[in-house]
Amino acid sequence: MTRKVSNFSDLIQRVTASCLLHPLATAASGKEDENSHYDSEENRNEEYEEEDENEDYEEEEEYEYDEERAVGPLKALKVKQMEGLMEEVFETVSSMKRAYVRLQEAHSPWDPERMRAADVAVVTELRKLAVLRERFRRSGGGEGRRKGRRRGGGVASVREVVAPYEAVVEELKKEVKVKDLEVRNLREKLDSAVALTSNGSGEKKPGRSLSKRRLGIQVAAVPTPELFEAAMVQVREASKSFTSLLLSLMHNAHWDITAAVRSIEAATASTDKYHNTSTTSIVSAHHAKYALESYISRKIFQGFDHETFYMDGSLSSLLNPDQFRRDCFTQYRDMKSMDPTELLGILPSCHFGKFCSKKYLAIVHPKMEESLFGNLEQHSQVQAGNHPRSEFYNEFLGVAKTVWLLHLLAFSLNPAPSQFEASRGAEFHQQYMDSVVKFSGGRVSAGQVVGFPVSPGFKLGNGSVIKARVYLIART
Structure with a gap:
């Protein structure tokens, strides 16, 4: 140019x-x-x-x-x-x-x-x-895919990218929830320890020994017979609480408590060598709670001698006993501070969840539940593998957790505790039995025999004995 x-x-x-x-x-x-x-x-x-x-x-x-x-x-x-x-x-x-x-x-x-x-x-x-x-x-x-997304919109692309991260976030939320529960329980332990150590007087206050036992369960580093004894105390407390709730529901539903007790006695007698052919109940009206507690204890302790309560055919305790004992105690320490309701909300189909479902269906018959609540909603949920958030089921979970922890401790000890149960009609032995009904003067009168067992006893490896609880009746 x-x-x-x-x-x-x-x-x-x-x-x-x-x-x-x-x-x-x-x-x-x-x-x-x-x-x-x-x-x-x-x-x-x-x-x-x-x-x-x-x-x-x-x-x-x-x-x-x-x-x-x-x-x-x-x-x-x-x-x-x-x-x-x-x-x-x-x-x-x-x-x-x-x-x-x-x-x-x-x-x-x-x-x-x-x-x-x-x-x-x-x-x-x-x-x-x-x-x-x-x-x-x-x-x-x-x-090519990008062009298709431009035509179909970019929302799908964003969702596709974000989806894996959302799944990870949900898992992290669950972990945070579990950690929150652990922190809450640890805070409670700390409060109990502070309250225990701050009591500087030599005077023994009510509940002090029980607090020591509970604290021992929470902070123990190795399984011990004393730990097992303290765990058995908690089993009995939880069992009494659930029995009281069930009995009050029966009263509200206008049950014939005497007939219910006779039915429980008949079921107990059929498993013993001493049969009571009488149609009259041996339990007084104000002692019906012991018969009901006996029924619950018999159902929930059934299969206690097996490592999985006979829920499967596992033989890990025989194939690798040392590792199995360590695993049981690790599970015990991990679970002892958890709320069973929150735990089953996260892992509903774990071994503990299966145990709860099996025992609930064994204890609470469909006709019983329908009579108490007017429907079978809880029964249906449990059969489907879920765990209801009702007050009744939550109370049952308290018993189930204490028995499950006791079972883990039993298989953590070497040698394992030996379970025994008093038979109906057997002589009373103070060394192995404890009467649920208190006698005047604190001593059991002569001529008393076992009417029915209330809860089992255990012989521990260190020679100590956890007495079986029994309901006594006169021999005549």
């Missing part, structure tokens, strides 16, 4: 010079000279323009050739990047598979630490996969 401008200015100068040099020439000749000069300059300009066009065309051809030469290495580089990316994907998937296998192995035998570590590993590998997916999209591999 610069060359064209300079030629045009040269043309003007030449025409002006021609006019000045030939002022006397005719107008025609002047015009001819001007036209001839103009034509010559115009032809020259056209030649220059053609040269410029040819140069531009040659430059374009050279650029296209360079671009074609660059396509090959770019494709090779992109393929290499994709191969590296896919290799990382396969490695991450393999790592996630190994972590998931470790997670499954940690369930049997139960190992909370290994489960926690394996769970973290699985989540880590999932996050790696999410990062690799984003790298694939940014590299241009997901171009």
Whole structure:
């Protein structure tokens, strides 16, 4: 373009010079000279323009050739990047598979630490996969999918990316909930310890020994016979509380308590060698709670001698006894401070959850529940593998938890406690039995025999005995 401008200015100068040099020439000749000069300059300009066009065309051809030469290495580089990316994907998937296998192995035998570590590993590998997916999209591999998302909306894409993180957040929320429960129970332990140590007087206050026992259960580092004794005290307390609630519901439903007691006695007599053929109840009206507690205890302790209450055919206690004892005590320590309702809300189908379902259905007959509550809603929920949030079921969970913890402790001790139960009609032995009915003077009168057992007793490895609780009647 610069060359064209300079030629045009040269043309003007030449025409002006021609006019000045030939002022006397005719107008025609002047015009001819001007036209001839103009034509010559115009032809020259056209030649220059053609040269410029040819140069531009040659430059374009050279650029296209360079671009074609660059396509090959770019494709090779992109393929290499994709191969590296896919290799990382396969490695991450393999790592996630190994972590998931470790997670499954940690369930049997139960190992909370290994489960926690394996769970973290699985989540880590999932996050790696999410990062690799984003790298694939940014590299241009997901171009077609991106166009489809533009047409279908970007909401699905956002949900797809966020979904794994939402799942992780939900799991973390559950863990936080469990930790909150542990913190709450630890705070209660601290308050109990402070209250216990702050009592500096030598005077023995009511409930002091029980507080020591409870505190011993909470802070013990190894299983001991004393720990088992304290756990049995809690079983009896929880059993009494649940029995009182059940008996009050029976009264409210206008049950014939005497007939119910006769039915319980008949069921007890059928399992003993001493049969009572009398149709008259041996239990007085104000002692009906002992018959009801006996019924509950017999049902919930059934299968106590087996490592899983005969819920499955596991033989871990025989195949690897030392490891099984350690696992039982670890489960005991993990569970002792948890609220059973909250625990089953998170893990409804765990071994403890199955135990609760089995024992509830054994204790609370459908006709009993329908009579007490007017429906079978709780029974249906338990049969479906769920755990109701009712006051009645929550009270039952209190008993179930104490028995489950006692069972874990029993299989943590070496040697394990030996369970025994007083038989109906057996002689009263003060060394092994304790009467639930108090006699005047604090001593059992002569001629008393076991009417029915209320709760079992245990002989411990250190030689101590947890007495069986019995309801005594006169021999005649």
